[in-house]
Amino acid sequence: MKKYLPFALLAVLALLPLTGMSTYWLHIFILVIMWSVIGMAWNLLGGYCGQVSFGHAAFFGLGAYTSGILYQKLGVSAWWGLPLSVVVVSAGALVIGFICLRLRGPFFALATLSMGVILRVTAENLNWLTEGDLGIMIRERTWVDKTWYFYIILLIAAGTYLVVKWIVGSKLGYYFVAIREDQDAAESLGINTTLYKTIALCLSAVLTGLAGAFYTSYMGYIDPKVVFALHDISIVAIMVVMVGGVATFGGPIVGAFIMVMLAEVIRTIPKLGAAHHTLFGVLLIVIIIYVPNGIVGDLPKLKKVFGAGGRS
């Protein structure tokens, strides 16, 4: 039963656009699936390999700008950004990894955080390449209808899921978790920790970059403050995984759904809506205290609490 759940979910999602739902809801689902991709990518590095990154906006933005610059400067379709972002983001991840991966724990987190900020400031000032704060606008949309965007991101998400699933069950996955649990022990068991952390970072970065490249084509407009955002990209990536469940397959998907919905709902509340980051912060505190393994990770515990509550 549990084995078929991902396939069932994929089938249901694939049928969604056929139900004739409104464009708004299709947009929401596209966002949910895009955030699932970013969450799964972050989870690979942060959840399994234990390297908590506060700078995934760097990779998202690199992917987004690969698409954007291709369109703006070379005049080719922004969709070419999907394959090309793999190359650009890998290169970026290698450089960032070279600098950050020699640090451990909180120092790694801080270094990645600064990387995201550095790239944002760079993109803001490199006017000849990125158009700076003006941003890049994709003037001809591929489709007016959102259906195909939905299927493209769904395909990326399904691919990401399979990649993560395959990696976690393989030697790579064992090495990632070994590094998370004890880096010194891993090293003494013959695991080249620097190499495998770099692999984890590159994989995670490339998958995040794909989401970024998709974002450019889908939204049709990017600027540095949006795609390199600390609070709207880097932090939300962490929250998606924390809320859903660290180092679980389904966690990022559940987390993405909750976070996107929550953001939409909170935004509709008058006055309070502007403070959605504050409410996210409160949510994160609650999650860390009561369900530290996320909703999927602590599912047995949640069932017990609510089951008991129902009976009494």
Added chain:
Amino acid sequence: MAMLEVRGVSRFFGGLAALTDVSFGLEQGEILAVIGPNGAGKTTLFNVVNGFYPASRGEVLFKGSRISGLQPHKVCRLGIARTFQVVKPLQRMTVHDNVIASAFLKAPKKAEAEALAVDMLKFTNLYDDRDVISKGLPLGKRKRLEIARALATQPEVILLDESFAGLNPTELNESIEIIKKIKAKGITIMIIEHHMKVIMAISDRIVVLNYGEKIAEGTPEEIRNNKQVVEAYLGEAQSA
């Protein structure tokens, strides 16, 4: 040719000499015990051999080629595995997964790694605990898990850092049997131990460290009768 040769190794931490000009060899197939009072530099010696610390002076040779300066994972790949005095299980993994993670070094296919891990778990009598999350394992079994994990890398030399400390008599006998079985497999063993009864029973030769210097080397019989060693270390045991 010695399996492992420590040649004039010194290791300084700032002004403190943790090891001073230590030299000895480890012959193929023997059990060499390293003993000495607390702070004598035993674990530092292991850390230098294993590559966690570079030697400040001197060098370590494995089968005639220099290994000091290599990173720990390279040293392990060459065939020197180690355990830790303060056990480092991969806490949120099951016992079986712990051993699989290290078995991957020489068995790249997952099925092979799993089978090798099962062999090692049976070898160290941990097979019945294979599905336990290793965080919940009692100390005695954690120490054996360290050994199982080290063996799963299929080493030629294994460095055991206080694998007997804190064990009860039953566990002690069990571990002694395991060490003998490791030796029977032809693996060379270097062991740090405080438990004199164990040391005298299993080791072929003993190296004694005190304040980072080697003060004696010889068979258990020679060490027992060495005045300097008795003064530095064994004196307490004799008066008791």
